[in-house]
Each structure stands twice: as C-alpha cells, then as structure tokens.
Amino acid sequence: MINRNLINILLFFFIISFISCSTIKKNITQKKDFSEIVKIAQKELSQILNKIPNGEEKLYGFNNAEEIANVKINNPIEFYKIENEELKTTSSYRVPITVADEFRALATIEYINDTPHIVDFGANILAKEIQTVCKENSKMNFVGILRIYDMYSDFIIMSKKQNYFFIPLTSAKMYLKSIGISNPDNYYSKSQVLSFIKNK
Secondary structure (H helix, E strand, O other): OOOHHHHHHHHHHHHHHHHHHHHHHHHHHOOOOOHHHHHHHHHHHHHHHOOOOOOOHHHHOOOOHHHHOOOEEOOOEEEEEEEOOEEEEEEEEEEEEEEOOEEEEEEEEEEEOOEEEEEEEEOHHHHHHHHHHHHHOOOOEEEEEEEEHHHOEEEEEEEEOOEEEEEEOHHHHHHHHHOOOOOOOOOEOHHHHHHHHHOO
C-alpha cells in the first residue's frame, strides 16, 4: 500500500500548485473596464492627428489625409511585465487606430498624476504586426503584450484552454537570434521566457 504520508504530501503540492496557477490565470483573464482609456483616446486623438503635416501621412501609417479623417479607435491593448517571475499588468496601454478595420498606428496611453493621457503616437509597423499575428492565431484568445525592457523584446500573450503562449514579435526574434537562436519558435511557454530573462 502506498504510504499515506506520501499521498498527503503529493496532494498538498498539487493544491498549492493549482491555487498558484489559478491566481495567475484569474489575474490575466479578469475582464477590465477600459472605458476611461477609450474616452481619453477619443478626446485627445484628434489633436494629435491634426498635427500630422500634409504629405507626411505615410510616416504615421496612413496613405493620405482622407484616411486620417476616417480613423476609428479599436479596443485597448493591455501591456504586461514580469516581476518576481510573475506576469503583472502595467498602467500602460496601446490603443490601435484603424482604417477600414486595419491597424494603422498605436496611441500610447499612460497615467500622469493619476490621469490617463496619450503620451505617444505612431508605431505603425508594430500595429500591423500585432494584427497579423492575431489573425494567424485566430483560434487562440488575445490577452495582451508582454514587454521585457531588459531584452528590448515584445511578446504577444495568447491563451487557449487555460494555457498561455508567448509569441515573439520582431523585437523578440531579433533578441533571440542575437543569443544564438537562429530559428525562434512560433511561441514559448512562461518558463521558457523566464529562462531567457535569467540567462540574458
């Protein structure tokens, strides 16, 4: 007969592991109210768009002034960080600016003195890459973006059946190649991402 103490020990570690994973997943998947972020984007975006010089629309992701006049605001993208080996949300958001449902640019919104404001605008290449990756992985749920400053890398966080996948964007692929990974995988687990950080 299997030792009862051994069973109790295994059960204890299983429960601890389950609670820990459930807490992480709850923090990530918890629905949040982005209405304040959207309102700020709607309020401040026109001022920024009006400052784009005539003839320089393509530098900001638009083909012409007519497209700028027809932009729409998409759902805010939440940014994450890794702190103490755990995923945590940040107070930084990227709001995709679209034309005909295509991501053309990102408005960066951060809190200044407890009030959100657009602090940057552009990143048209990143905007397109995010939309492309999401379309290529449409069977998974988009969670947000993990930004690792020490590695100058961004990963898209996707979920499927309570599992999380970290898809490297161009910045992350460049970093991985710089450390000898010539052919980065399509996605990585959290433990693999942590190993990259520890061994940087």
